[in-house]
Amino acid sequence: xxxxxxxxxxxxxxxxxxxxxxxxxxxxxxxxxxxxxxxxxxxxxxxxxxxxxxxxxxxxxxxxxxxxxxxxxxxxxxxxxxxxxxxxxxxxxxxxxxxxxxxxxxxxxxxxxxxxxxxxxxxxxxxxxxxxxxxxxxxxxxxxxxxxxxxxxxxxxxxxxxxxxxxxxxxxxxxxxxxxxxxxxxxxxxxxxxxxxxxxxxxxxxxxxxxxxxxxxxxxxxxxxxxxxxxxxxxxxxxxxxxxxxxxxxxxxxxxxxxxxxxxxxxxxxxxxxxxxx
Amino acid sequence: xxxxxxxxxxxxxxxxxxxxxxxxxxxxxxxxxxxxxxxxxxxxxxxxxxxxxxxxxxxxxxxxxxxxxxxxxxxxxxxxxxxxxxxxxxxxxxxxxxxxxxxxxxxxxxxxxxxxxxxxxxxxxxxxxxxxxxxxxxxxxxxxxxxxxxxxxxxxxxxxxxxxxxxxxxxxxxxxxxxxxxxxxxxxxxxxxxxxxxxxxxxxxxxxxxxxxxxxxxxxxxxxxxxxxxxxxxxxxxxxxxxxxxxxxxxxxxxxxxxxxxxxxxxxxxxxxxxxxxxxxxx
Amino acid sequence: xxxxxxxxxxxxxxxxxxxxxxxxxxxxxxxxxxxxxxxxxxxxxxxxxxxxxxxxxxxxxxxxxxxxxxxxxxxxxxxxxxxxxxxxxxxxxxxxxxxxxxxxxxxxxxxxxxxxxxxxxxxxxxxxxxxxxxxxxxxxxxxxxxxxxxxxxxxxxxxxxxxxxxxxxxxxxxxxxxxxxxxxxxxxxxxxxxxxxxxxxxxxxxxxxxxxxxxxxxxxxxxxxxxxxxxxxxxxxxxxxxxxxxxxxxxxxxxxxxxxxxxxxxxxxxxxxxxxxxxxxxxxxxxxxxxxxxxxxxxxxxxxxxxxxxxxxxxxxxxxxxxxxxxxxxxxxxxxxxxxxxxxxxxxxxxxxxxxxxxxxxxxxxxxx
Numbered sequence: 059x060x061x062x063x064x065x066x067x068x069x070x071x072x073x074x075x076x077x078x079x080x081x082x083x084x085x086x087x088x089x090x091x092x093x094x095x096x097x098x099x100x101x102x103x104x105x106x107x108x109x110x111x112x113x114x115x116x117x118x119x120x121x122x123x124x125x126x127x128x129x130x131x132x133x134x135x136x137x138x139x140x141x142x143x144x145x146x147x148x149x150x151x152x153x154x155x156x157x158x159x160x161x162x163x164x165x166x167x168x169x170x171x172x173x174x175x176x177x178x179x180x181x182x183x184x185x186x187x188x189x190x191x192x193x194x195x196x197x198x199x200x201x202x203x204x205x206x207x208x209x210x211x212x213x214x215x216x217x218x219x220x221x222x223x224x225x226x227x228x229x230x231x232x233x234x235x236x237x238x239x240x241x242x243x244x245x246x247x248x249x250x251x252x253x254x255x256x257x258x259x260x261x262x263x264x265x266x267x268x269x270x271x272x273x274x275x276x277x278x279x280x281x282x283x284x285x286x287x288x289x290x291x292x293x294x295x296x297x298x299x300x301x302x303x304x305x306x307x308x309x310x311x312x313x314x315x316x317x318x319x320x321x322x323x324x325x326x327x328x329x330x331x332x333x334x335x336x
Numbered sequence: 337x338x339x340x341x342x343x344x345x346x347x348x349x350x351x352x353x354x355x356x357x358x359x360x361x362x363x364x365x366x367x368x369x370x371x372x373x374x375x376x377x378x379x380x381x382x383x384x385x386x387x388x389x390x391x392x393x394x395x396x397x398x399x400x401x402x403x404x405x406x407x408x409x410x411x412x413x414x415x416x417x418x419x420x421x422x423x424x425x426x427x428x429x430x431x432x433x434x435x436x437x438x439x440x441x442x443x444x445x446x447x448x449x450x451x452x453x454x455x456x457x458x459x460x461x462x463x464x465x466x467x468x469x470x471x472x473x474x475x476x477x478x479x480x481x482x483x484x485x486x487x488x489x490x491x492x493x494x495x496x497x498x499x500x501x502x503x504x505x506x507x508x509x510x511x512x513x514x515x516x517x518x519x520x521x522x523x524x525x526x527x528x529x530x531x532x533x534x535x536x537x538x539x540x541x542x543x544x545x546x547x548x549x550x551x552x553x554x555x556x557x558x559x560x561x562x563x564x565x566x567x568x569x570x571x572x573x574x575x576x577x578x579x580x581x582x583x584x585x586x587x588x589x590x591x592x593x594x595x596x597x598x599x600x601x602x603x604x605x606x607x608x609x610x611x612x613x614x615x616x617x618x619x
Numbered sequence: 620x621x622x623x624x625x626x627x628x629x630x631x632x633x634x635x636x637x638x639x640x641x642x643x644x645x646x647x648x649x650x651x652x653x654x655x656x657x658x659x660x661x662x663x664x665x666x667x668x669x670x671x672x673x674x675x676x677x678x679x680x681x682x683x684x685x686x687x688x689x690x691x692x693x694x695x696x697x698x699x700x701x702x703x704x705x706x707x708x709x710x711x712x713x714x715x716x717x718x719x720x721x722x723x724x725x726x727x728x729x730x731x732x733x734x735x736x737x738x739x740x741x742x743x744x745x746x747x748x749x750x751x752x753x754x755x756x757x758x759x760x761x762x763x764x765x766x767x768x769x770x771x772x773x774x775x776x777x778x779x780x781x782x783x784x785x786x787x788x789x790x791x792x793x794x795x796x797x798x799x800x801x802x803x804x805x806x807x808x809x810x811x812x813x814x815x816x817x818x819x820x821x822x823x824x825x826x827x828x829x830x831x832x833x834x835x836x837x838x839x840x841x842x843x844x845x846x847x848x849x850x851x852x853x854x855x856x857x858x859x860x861x862x863x864x865x866x867x868x869x870x871x872x873x874x875x876x877x878x879x880x881x882x883x884x885x886x887x888x889x890x891x892x893x894x895x896x897x898x899x900x901x902x903x904x905x906x907x908x909x910x911x912x913x914x915x916x917x918x919x920x921x922x923x924x925x926x927x928x929x930x931x932x933x934x935x936x937x938x939x940x941x942x943x944x945x946x947x948x949x950x951x952x953x954x955x956x957x958x959x960x961x962x963x964x965x966x967x968x969x970x971x972x973x974x975x976x977x978x979x980x981x982x983x984x985x986x987x988x
Contacts, residue, residue, distance in 0.1 A: 509699055509701065509703035510705055510706070512699070513703040513704075513705075513768075514705075515690050516670070516696070516697040516769075517716055517717035517720065517769070517771075518691045518717055518721060519716070520691070520720070527705075527716070527720070528705055531705075531707045613707075
C-alpha cells in the first residue's frame with residue numbers, strides 16, 4: 059500500500075479494512091451529500107440564490123441563527139459555572155448532576171420537544187408563573203431560544219471540564235504566592251487556558267442548535283417569517299414538492315455545517331498548540 | 337471522575353463557592369431536571385393503569401416494533417463499519433488519516449433534516465433514482481428502507497467515535513506479541529484487540545442504538561408519517577401529541593426517555609471501567 | 620539454531636537505522652546487541668523477528684532464507700520491553716495463547732496445554748500466579764511471564780528487547796542472573812538488546828556493539844573490554860580517562876604497560892585511555908618517574924575511594940579509583956600532591972579518532988564517566 063507511511067506493517071488487514079471503511083463512508087455519507095451539492099448546481103446560480111435567499115428563507119435564518127447565537131452565548135457562562143462546580147467543589151448530588159449534564163444529549167429530540175413545550179405552555183409548570191409577569195414563552199422566539207439552551211448545555215460543560223480537571227495547580231499557586239487575588243488568578247491564568255475549550259463548546263452548541271429540529275419544532279409555533287426555523291422550512295418546502303427551495307436552503311445549512319466543523323477543528327488545533335503538544 | 341484535593345491557593349472564599357454551586361444546581365434543575373420530571377408526570381397523569389394501556393396499545397407497540405427492526409438493521413451495519421474504521425485508523429499510520437476522521441464526523445455536525453433531505457433527493461419521486469425506482473416498483477422514501485437509510489446516515493459515526501480513541505490508547509504491542517506467537521490476523525483481532533476495547537465498543541453500540549431509536553428529524557423527512565406503516569416511536573409520539581392526546585404521547589415518550597436514562601448510567605459505568613483498565617496497564 | 624544477517628539496511632524516512640549490517644549468531648549462543656540510543660540495535664532485533672522489514676539484505680534462520688517470512692511464520696520468541704502481556708487474560712491464558720492459536724492439526728489438547736503451561740510456570744518459579752492478571756504482578760514477575768509465554772511455542776530463537784529496561788536496579792540484577800542460568804539450562808539461541816554495558820558484559824557469550832546503524836565491534840565480553848577496537852567502544856564499554864598531548868607522553872613513559880599492537884607511538888593525534896582503577900598513586904615521587912598531580916576532590920564510596928586529580932596544564936583532570944585500604948595507607952588529603960603512574964594504557968590514533976566524534980556526542984568531552 060503506497061498509502062501507508064511506514065512501508066511495511068506487521069499487523070495485517072490494512073488494505074481490506076481501509077477499503078471497506080472508505081467504501082462504506084462513500085455510500086452512506088459522501089454520495090448522499092454529493093447528491094445535495096449536485097442538485098444545487100443543477101439549479102443554476104440564479105435559481106439557487108433566489109430560493110436560498112428568499113424573504114421567507116432569510117427570516118428563517120434570522121430565527122435559527124439568531125436564537126442559536128443567543129442560546130450559545132447564555133450557555134457559555136452557565137456551562138463554565140457548572141463545569142467549575144463539578145470539578146472544583148464537593149457537594150451532595152454532584153455525581154447525579156454530572157450525569158444529568160448529558161441528558162439533553164441522550165434524550166431523543168421529540169421527547170425533549172414535547173416536554174419543553176408542555177413546560178412553558180401557558181398552562182405549564184413554568185408557563186404559568188412566567189405569564190403572570192407578562193412573558194410568553196411558548197410559540198415565540200424566546201421559547202426557541204430556551205429549547206436551544208437545553209440542547210447546547212452539555213457541549214460547553216463537557217468541553218471545559220477536562221481542561222479544568224487537568225489544570226496544573228502549580229500555576230495558580232505561583233500566582234497566589236506572587237500576591238494575586240483569587241479573582242485575578244482566575245481571570246488571568248485559568249480563564250485563558252480554558253478559553254479554547256470554551257470556544258469549542260460554544261461553536262458546537264451553536265452549530266447544533268442551528269440544525270436542530272425535533273426539540274424546537276414543537277415549542278416554536280412555526281409561523282413563517284416569525285418563528286419558523288430553517289430546518290422546518292426545508293421540510294415544508296419538501297412537502298410541497300418545492301425541491302429547488304428545499305435543496306437551496308439545505309445547501310446553505312450544509313455549507314454552514316462545514317464551516318462550523320472547520321472552525322471547530324481549527325480551534326482545537328489552536329488549543330493543542332497553545333498547550334504545546336502538536 | 338474524582339475531585340482532586342485542591343490546594344489552599346486554589347480555593348475561593350466559601351460564600352463564592354456556595355453561590356456558584358447554587359447557581360449551577362439551580363440552572364441544572366431549571367433546564368434539565370424539570371423537563372425530565374415532567375415527562376413522567378404527564379405520562380402518569382391519568383393513573384398507572386392508563387399509562388400501561390397507552391404503552392401497550394397496538395399503535396404504540398407497532399411503532400416500537402418498527403423502530404426496533406430499524407435499529408436491528410442499522411446498528412450491526414454501523415458497528416461493522418466502526419470496527420473496520422477503528423482498526424485501520426488506530427493501528428496504522430497513513431496519509432489522509434485526519435481527513436478520514438473529519439469525514440467520519442460529518443453526520444455528527446449536519447442537521448438531521450439535511451440527513452433526511454439528501455435521501456429524498458436521491459430516491460424521492462423527483463429524485464435522481466425516482467423514475468428508476470418507480471419503474472421497478474420499489475418504494476424507498478415514505479417506506480421503511482428510506483427510514484433505514486436516513487437512520488444509517490445519522491448514526492454512522494457513533495461506534496467509530498468511541499472505538500477509535502480506545503483502540504489508539506491500547507497501542508499495537510499486544511497485537512505484535514500475538515502475531516509473534518503465531519496468531520493469524522483474525523485471531524489477533526478477536527482474541528486481543530476486541531477484548532481490550534470491549535467497553536468502548538459496548539458503549540458505542542449503546543449510543544448508536546439510542547440514537548437510532550430516538551432519531552426524529554431525519555426520519556420525519558423520509559417517512560411520510562404514515563401511521564401504522566412508517567411511523568417510528570418518535571414519530572408516533574409526535575402524532576399523538578398533535579392530536580392533543582398528551583397522556584398517550586408522554587407515555588410513549590417514557591419508553592424513549594428510559595433508553596436515554598439507561599445510556600446515561602451506562603456512560604458512567606463505562607467510564608469507570610475504562611479508568612480501571614487504564615490503571616491496570618501501569619508499566 | 621543459527622542466524623545469519625547478510626548486508627541488511629533499513630531506513631526510516633531520511634534516517635538510516637541500519638547500514639549494511641553483517642552478523643552471524645552461532646546456535647545456542649547468548650548474544651547481546653549493545654549501543655547507545657539510535658544505534659540501530661532494536662531495529663536489528665525487530666528485523667530479525669519480522670516485526671520490521673529490511674530495505675536491503677537477507678536474513679537466514681538455520682541456513683534458510685527467512686527474509687520474506689512473516690513474523691508468525693518465523694517461530695521466534697519475542698519479549699517486549701514493556702512485556703505486552705494480554706491484560707485481559709490470566710497468566711495461564713497468556714502463556715497458553717501461542718499454543719491455543721495453532722491450527723487445528725498442530726494444536727495440542729487442553730490437557731497437554733495445561734501440562735506445558737504448568738511446566739513453564741515451574742521453570743520461571745511462578746506456579747502460584749496462574750490465575751492472576753498481569754496488573755496484579757510486579758514488573759519483574761511480568762517479565763518472567765512474558766518470557767514463559769514466548770518459550771511456550773518452542774521458538775527457534777529468543778529475541779529480547781531491553782528486557783530489564785523498565786525494572787529497578789535490584790530486580791534487574793536478579794533477573795540478569797536468572798536469565799543467564801535459564802539460558803544455560805535451555806540452550807536456545809538468544810539475542811538481547813541493551814544499552815547497559817554492565818548487563819551485556821555480565822550476561823552474554825558475545826557482544827555486538829553498534830553505533831549509528833553499523834557494527835563497530837564483535838567479541839566476547841573480555842575481548843571487547845580489554846581489546847576495544849576504537850575510542851568509541853572503549854568509552855562506551857566502561858569508565859575511561861582520555862589522555863592527550865604532553866601528559867600522554869609522560870603517562871606513556873611512566874606506565875607499567877602500554878597496549879600498542881599497531882605501534883602508534885610517535886604518530887600524530889595520539890590518544891591514550893586508562894581505566895580509573897588502573898592508576899597507581901603514591902605520596903612521594905615514584906622511582907620510574909610518574910607525573911605529579913593535585914588531589915582536587917576525594918569521594919569515599921564504601922570499598923572504593925574516587926579521586927579527582929588535577930594535573931598542571933591538563934584541563935580535564937583524571938578520575939582515579941583505589942581501594943579504601945590503599946587510600947588509608949597513603950595518608951593524603953584533599954589539595955595535597957600525589958604522584959601518579961598508569962598500570963595500563965590503551966593507545967589509539969589517526970582513523971580511530973573518527974569514532975571519537977560518536978564518543979564525544981554520546982559522552983561529552985572530557986575525562987571518564
